[in-house]
Amino acid sequence: GVPGSVRLLHLFEARYLALLEECQRQPSTPGRPRPLLVHLSVAEAEDPQGVAGWEVQRESCLLCELLDFRQVDLGVLATVRAVDQVCVDEVEGGEPFLQARATPVRREVGGGRATGPDLAEQAARVRAVLGDTLELSRKLVDRGVPAPAEVGSLSPEELPDEIRDDMLLGGSLAGEALRQLPLEQALAWAEEAGGADGGAEGAARLGWAALQPCPGASGEEAEDLVLRRMFGLEAETLGERLDLCHDYAEECRSRLAAKVALMSLKL
Secondary structure (H helix, E strand, O other): OOOOOEEEEEEOOHHHHHHHHHHHOOOOEOOEOOOEEEEOOEEEEEOOOOOEEEEEOOOOEEEEEEEEEEEOOOOEEEEEEEEEEEEEEEEEOOOOOOEEEEEEOOOEOOOOOOOOOHHHHHHHHHHHHHHHHHHHHHHHHHOOOOOOOOOOOOOHHHOOHHHHHHHHHOOOHHHHHHHOOHHHHHHHHHHHOOHHHOHHHHHHHHHHHOOOOOOOOOHHHHHHHHHHHHHHHHOOEHHHHHHHHHHHHHHHHHHHHHHHHHHHOOO
């Protein structure tokens, strides 16, 4: 995932339930109203002896906030949203869960096609493209194309009817996540920071919003999204990342427009 992505998770293993309990003990502050946890990004690797294993991608980890949770017959349904890219300085082993020391990853504003005052203009262009993309996405879903879900997230169809209906009617953040498309959720999160008028933070959030799954995506398109997210996380400056996200958003808009046109012709 990337910042702005929302997942609905079914947690039932003891270590994850213990982690959830620990999150609930965190004090709430005006700058940190919700409990936080770190999602570690890992990749296959070999140790110096050539033994296969895993290693943490230290600068591609995500800080997540716990939006909502509810108990079910087996475990807990938890809704979490990634809110920042963090660098994990140290991972400490232990039971029942890992603990990490992490610091936010901050990029310089320059380095892309838009720098300084032009950043707001570039962010506004991204916002306009994403507005078109969201409208096209809604048209596809209205015509029966399944709504996309974040990788690793439960879809509404996977929930028991009574739980899904209760979440949708309850007005909770989890219910909002079920009702909204991933792009819609990410855009709302970007607007919380002011969107195109929110300076570097608003521009950064709009860039991340561009990297959300779209309805009707093929396997190849889903793989392309994974690559674009990797490029976004690895970008050296905010300007560079915003350029990457803008280009991807335009490609998505073109693909979705073609799909809507084909469906209109019933081809």
